[in-house]
Amino acid sequence: MLQPVHRTHTRRSLSLSLKVALLLVIVAITPLLFSIGIITLVTRPTAIAQANREIETDAKIHTELIDNFFAERILAAEALSRLAPLHTFMEELQKNGSASETTKQRALDSLETGHGRGSYYENWTLLDLQGMPKLSYPASPLPHGQYYILPADLKQMQPDGQQQSSGANQPPPSAKKTLVSGVFYSPITKEAYIDIYTPITTTDYVQVGILRTTFDIHYIWDLVNKEQGTNGSGSYAFILDQNGVIIAHSSPNPDPFSGVHSQHLFQAVMPLSEKTRSLIGAGDLYGKGAENAVDVLDIPELEQLYKQVNPPVTLQFTPPGQKEVHQAARQTTYTVPWTYVVVTPLKTATAVADEQLLSTIIIACILTISATIIGVLLAQRVTFPILASVNNLRKSSESLKQLAEKEQKAATQQSWVIDSCNVGLQSLQYYTDAANTAIKQASEVGTRLEQHWENLDGVTTRKALQQLMNATRYAEKAIRLQTENNKKLTSAVKVSTQVADQLVMGATSATDAADQLEQVVNQLRTVVGK
Known part of the structure; x- marks a missing residue:
């Protein structure tokens, strides 16, 4: 019996030239893919960690500078408050309702000595225990809204009954500590300044008045302005006070005499309580007054800093009006209740790793195309016979x-x-x-x-x-x-x-x-x- 001739059909597969080309591509880009994995999994996190360390160090250094600045101002104010002519002047006022011209002149001379302590000082004022000015140099003091010292601060500076009665185990009446006020701002001069309140006590440790030392914070603003671009393109810094209000922010125009400040200056990072808003309005804090409200920025990550017991040192957030994630590090000062924050775009922190990754991808693409072309040509020569x-x-x-x-x-x-x-x-x-x-x-x-x-x-x-x-x-x-x-x-x-x-x-x-x-x-x- 004759058998019919069978015709078999095979499924078409990749050509040999394409297989050789693919093999060359795999051999060429495998090390590059390994490099991409290393950059993504190791180098990039390492770069972020290094950037965190750098901005943490930066924040720590500037926090120390701010603390040193305020420590010097506080020491200077306390030293000035211990001068005898000031005690005598305030004692005569308490006893007699007025002081002699000689006593007054000696007190003025003592206040004038503070003028040589630095150009930051604006004014020195002697307040009685009710917060009313009695003597000032070089000019009459400006009130903060309705007050020369805010009621909450005055209450902390006034001696209480317990401290008036001394005993063997009781602290002396001079136990009141120096107090630093909030930040005030003048829209006219475009300057921010603060007060240092120092108790004036006699040699018998009896408090007879309060020394109000007013000075601008150009030095602090200058520190913050110099942070613009210091930690890479787009980096900056700002300072938050105890109310979550930005009291200093790097300016796009760091010239202190231009009067141009950041749009986020004196904006809050969390909603303010009714009590805080009332205090701001009554005391003219931040130059807002009773008629101007403090704008609140939508930055939940910064708001959480005031809600956590132990907030993190580093964090990430997206600034208002931007889409790019930023890396930040914070440090708190011990002389004032402030938080110094250094911010840099995340892409800046990972710029080197991202550039390496981009370069590697470009090289991988070039090698892929080259290997494909060479593989096809080589495979054609090999497979032709x-x-x-x-x-x-x-x-x-x-x-x-x-x-x-x-x-x-x-x-x-x-x-x-x-x-x-x-x-x-x-x-x-x-x-x-x-x-x-x-x-x-x-x-x-x-x-x-x-x-x-x-x-x-x-x-x-x-x-x-x-x-x-x-x-x-x-x-x-x-x-x-x-x-x-x-x-x-x-x-x-x-x-x-x-x-x-x-x-x-x-x-x-x-x-x-x-x-x-x-x-x-x-x-x-x-x-x-x-």
Whole structure:
């Protein structure tokens, strides 16, 4: 039975040139991908941590500068409050309701000594225990709203009954400490200033008044202004007071004489209580007055600093009006209830790592494109002979398939011829056998006639019989020859059958060889991807 020639179909895969190109790309960019991972997972966090340390150090340094500044001002105010002429002047006022001109002049001379302590000082004022000014230098003091000293501050500076009675285990009446006021601002001069309130006590530790020392905070504003861009592009600093109000902020124009301040100056980072708003309005804190409210910025991260017991030193937040996250570090001062905050954009902190990451990605892209082009060109040169061999094998496979199909057709036709010959040979054999039978019968009849010829016309009968016998002998001879020919035909048919079987076997072998060759071709096509 002849087997049909099967045609197999393979699924197309990537070409060999593309595979080589992909391999080169993988080899080229694997180290770069590893570098990208290192930058993302290690270098970038390290850069952020380093930036945090730097801005923490910066905040700490400036906090120490502010504390040193206020410590010097407080020491100077306390030293001035201990001068005897001031005690004498305030004592005479308490006892007599007025002081002599000599006592007053000596007190003025004592206040004037404070003028040489620095250009920051604006005014020195002696207040009685009710907060009213009694003597000042170099000019009359300006009130803060309705007061020369805010009621809450005055209450802390006034001596109480317990402190008036001294005992063995009681602190002296001079136990009242120096107090620093909130920040005041003059929209006219565009200057901010604060007061230091120092108790004036006699040698008997009896408090007789309060020294109000007023000085501007140009020095502090200058420190904050210089922070603009110090910790990278877009970095700045600001100071929060105990109310969460920004009392100093880096200005885009750091010139102190330009009068241009940051738009966030004197804005709060958390909602203010009713009591605080009343205090601001009554005392004209921040230059707002009773008619101007303090704007509140929406910065939840900074608001949380005032709600947590132990707030974090570093934090991240998005400033109002911006979309970029900023990194911040804070430090608190010990001389005043302020918080110094240094801020820098997060991208500035990670600028080096981001630049390395961008450079690595660009290099990876360039190498990918280059490796792809080189891989394709190289693979084409390498795979060209293989592709040519594949094409030749494919043509040979097709030719072998066609030959196998032709041999199958020839073998089929030869089988049909052999079958027809066998059928004819069987018919001829049948008729030959029948003729032999008839001849044998005729021969037997002739023999009997010849044996009884006496009863017949002798000459005629004998002649007829003689002719019949001759014909019979001739037929026997012809039949014998036909039999021999039949044997030869049988041999020929047998040989043709063997040839047909060999053709069938050859066609089958050719088909198998074609299938195997096609499998080899398909495997090569899978390798080269064509």
